[in-house]
Amino acid sequence: MKKYAWMLAALLAGGCAQNEEEYLAAPDGNRITASLEAPAATRSGMNAEGKFVWKKGDAVGVMSSAQLDANICYQLDPAYTDSEQGSFIGGTTQVREGDRYYAYYPYAVNARITQERKLRMTVPAVQTYETASFPTMANPTVSVSDAPDTYAFTNTCGYLRIMLRGEATVTEIVLRAGKLHPDGIGPQQAYLSGSGDVDLTQSSPILVLNEAYGDNSREIKINCGNGVALSPETDTPFIAVVPAGSYRPITVEIRLSTGELYSYVRSGDANAIEVRRNAITTFEKIDITETPLTAVEEVEGVYTVRTPAEWNWIAVQVDLGETFEGKTVRLADDLDFTGLKFIPMGCAADYMTDMSANTNAFAGTLDGNRRTISNVRIDRTNGRGRGIVGQGKGLHVKDLTVEHMTIVGPGKWTAGIVGYANGATLENCHVKNISIDPADPDNSSGEYYLAYRIGGLVGLISGAEATITSCSVEGADIKGASIMGGLIGSFQSNAQIEKCSVDRITIHHTDKRFAEAGHYGSFDPPYYDSAALVGENTATLTVRNTTIGQWEIYDETESDCRLQQQTFTALPYVGELSGSASVDGQALTKGIPTVTTERSILGNDTQISTGASL
Numbered sequence: 296m297k298k299y300a301w302m303l304a305a306l307l308a309g310g311c312a313q314n315e316e317e318y319l320a321a322p323d324g325n326r327i328t329a330s331l332e333a334p335a336a337t338r339s340g341m342n343a344e345g346k347f348v349w350k351k352g353d354a355v356g357v358m359s360s361a362q363l364d365a366n367i368c369y370q371l372d373p374a375y376t377d378s379e380q381g382s383f384i385g386g387t388t389q390v391r392e393g394d395r396y397y398a399y400y401p402y403a404v405n406a407r408i409t410q411e412r413k414l415r416m417t418v419p420a421v422q423t424y425e426t427a428s429f430p431t432m433a434n435p436t437v438s439v440s441d442a443p444d445t446y447a448f449t450n451t452c453g454y455l456r457i458m459l460r461g462e463a464t465v466t467e468i469v470l471r472a473g474k475l476h477p478d479g480i481g482p483q484q485a486y487l488s489g490s491g492d493v494d495l496t497q498s499s500p501i502l503v504l505n506e507a508y509g510d511n512s513r514e515i516k517i518n519c520g521n522g523v524a525l526s527p528e529t530d531t532p533f534i535a536v537v538p539a540g541s542y543r544p545i546t547v548e549i550r551l552s553t554g555e556l557y558s559y560v561r562s563g564d565a566n567a568i569e570v571r572r573n574a575i576t577t578f579e580k581i582d583i584t585e586t587p588l589t590a591v592e593e594v595e596g597v598y599t600v601r602t603p604a605e606w607n608w609i610a611v612q613v614d615l616g617e618t619f620e621g622k623t624v625r626l627a628d629d630l631d632f633t634g635l636k637f638i639p640m641g642c643a644a645d646y647m648t649d650m651s652a653n654t655n656a657f658a659g660t661l662d663g664n665r666r667t668i669s670n671v672r673i674d675r676t677n678g679r680g681r682g683i684v685g686q687g688k689g690l691h692v693k694d695l696t697v698e699h700m701t702i703v704g705p706g707k708w709t710a711g712i713v714g715y716a717n718g719a720t721l722e723n724c725h726v727k728n729i730s731i732d733p734a735d736p737d738n739s740s741g742e743y744y745l746a747y748r749i750g751g752l753v754g755l756i757s758g759a760e761a762t763i764t765s766c767s768v769e770g771a772d773i774k775g776a777s778i779m780g781g782l783i784g785s786f787q788s789n790a791q792i793e794k795c796s797v798d799r800i801t802i803h804h805t806d807k808r809f810a811e812a813g814h815y816g817s818f819d820p821p822y823y824d825s826a827a828l829v830g831e832n833t834a835t836l837t838v839r840n841t842t843i844g845q846w847e848i849y850d851e852t853e854s855d856c857r858l859q860q861q862t863f864t865a866l867p868y869v870g871e872l873s874g875s876a877s878v879d880g881q882a883l884t885k886g887i888p889t890v891t892t893e894r895s896i897l898g899n900d901t902q903i904s905t906g907a908s909l
Contacts, residue, residue: 329355329381329398329438329446349381350431354402357385359443360394363408397495398438398446412495416502418452420488420512422535424519429454429534435502439495451493451502453539453570456577457547458530464522464552468533470515472542473615473655484616484655485542486511501539501572513616522552530580543567546611547578548590558588560611560638593622601627603635606668610638618688619659626666626695633670639714641686656688656717663695663724673702680714681706682754687716689759698727705735707747708754710784711768718759718788721766726751728770734805743805746775750784750830751797757787767796774803774851778871780830781846786874789835792828798844800827805851824864824871832869836876843867 329349353371358364369385397408399416408414414437422430438446459465474485489511491504504511515535525531545568548558561568561578570576588608591598598619600606609624641657661684673681680686681702683695690713697711708715711726733746748755751768763783773779781800782792802825824831827846828838846867865872865883876883 351376356402401432418488450573454575457533458580467550468517469548472545488512539572541567607638610640613640623660625662639685656686660691667696669698671700681709682714696725700729710750710754722764743776747778748784754784761790770799778830779825785831793839796842800846802848826870827867831871834874838878
């Protein structure tokens with residue numbers, strides 16, 4: 296005979312009248328006991344020792360496998376406030392012996408468990424500041440028990456702790472984040488709050504946000520009420536409940552009582568920030584006296600940038616998923632990044648993967664307004680798409696000068712203005728004195744093995760058509776394995792170059808393995824596929840009214856092989872011409888005699904025939 300119990304309460308009259316089975320006695324006091332997950336990790340608050348504790352007013356819901364929609368409410372006995380183990384007083388529910396019991400926190404009126412044992416729970420988009428703790432009622436936790444009156448709760452989220460210091464009063468903090476694409480090809484803007492599902496069949500259940508619920512948000516706000524005064528000598532912690540996951544980057548916007556808004560970015564480069572379930576992830580200290588990212592307001596579709604801090608803020612918005620399509624970013628002053636971190640706009644994906652994926656390209660207009668960005672250093676490992684704009688899609692860049700720029704660290708698709716673009720229009724853009732050295736000393740295949748499609752102005756353009764007008768590169772020192780150009784690294788779409796110029800271009804072929812194996816191992820002997828103007832062209836290229844000044848291409852592979860020109864070379868215009876190209880209406884002639892000097896050097900002093908004068 297099956298036995299039934301009325302858990303924690305008197306019997307329901309209807310159920311008692313219709314059931315002739317034997318019942319178990321109810322626990323004394325209509326109570327349940329809720330304990331903590333080792334090593335201390337539940338509830339709505341945290342005490343001074345960093346342990347998670349129950350807070351006054353906490354309430355939990357209880358259901359059973361027999362009644363998945365019972366959702367009986369139990370409230371914390373006030374005597375157990377700030378305790379790691381709480382006693383809760385509640386209502387009634389019917390359960391069968393042998394069934395499983397489910398409890399969750401915080402209580403929600405409409406909560407139900409599905410037949411698949413999934414429970415909808417919520418990470419609040421607005422969380423209220425608590426001293427050295429996270430907000431009351433913001434921490435979703437669950438418990439699965441074989442006993443009707445004893446529950447050991449498990450956290451379903453992680454916790455992000457932000458340490459602030461300074462002489463200021465904080466009224467609000469807003470968190471936003473990027474999240475790695477499932478294919479690993481670049482971050483996309485992450486959801487941080489709203490409703491999701493918790494699978495109660497898992498031993499360590501995690502709340503996974505579900506867009507289908509329609510209430511997911513890409514930010515979390517920590518509301519600080521009348522303000523939290525910071526100290527210039529000690530750190531003040533601000534803690535938010537955040538879904539577990541890998542984020543890159545995370546931005547922290549801090550609004551002060553003065554109305555000022557400061558924005559900081561963490562983990563904007565190679566390493567993701569890991570927020571683990573049941574763990575507190577602490578940001579490095581932020582001193583609001585340090586140079587922050589400064590938010591820029593949109594006025595009639597235009598974002599006006601006056602300082603490096605404002606530029607970096609715009610760049611972070613692109614990394615977070617704002618494409619700026621149909622909008623303009625306009626410089627109002629010259630930007631000098633001497634001694635300051637520079638953040639490129641856009642995070643490029645591998646062009647051989649699905650280009651429909653959200654890879655955070657800048658798709659707006661960058662109006663330099665005849666201003667100059669100077670003294671930029673980009674030091675980014677494993678970068679794909681590096682430049683003032685790392686990745687663009689159908690972007691328009693105009694009236695911009697970049698001067699004294701250095702790009703180091705391994706990576707491909709690198710240039711002064713745009714690293715990679717799926718279609719682009721550039722006009723009146725100029726790069727002066729740029730050095731690109733993408734060496735990777737840790738690559739066993741060679742320091743420069745994956746450094747290719749590099750240009751003074753643009754690294755790679757594919758997909759949609761490109762138009763380059765009235766642009767120049769003056770003074771470029773470029774190192775890499777292959778496919779390098781003084782103006783453009785590679786065109787893989789139809790393109791036009793008009794009224795442009797390059798001068799003082801030095802290109803170094805530096806990869807030994809490339810020299811010995813040939814281009815992708817398919818040609819013997821290896822060859823030069825770089826040129827003063829364009830490294831590679833695979834489509835239709837039209838060049839008009841364009842000037843090529845001093846240029847040199849060096850073989851520095853330290854190999855017994857010597858790079859040689861092949862029949863697809865059309866120097867000084869195109870290093871590898873597998874498509875078609877014309878200069879001022881005349882088709883380029885391919886096939887130049889092999890250079891066989893002791894250490895091959897091509898340049899203005901080399902006898903070349905291109906069908907067009909230099």
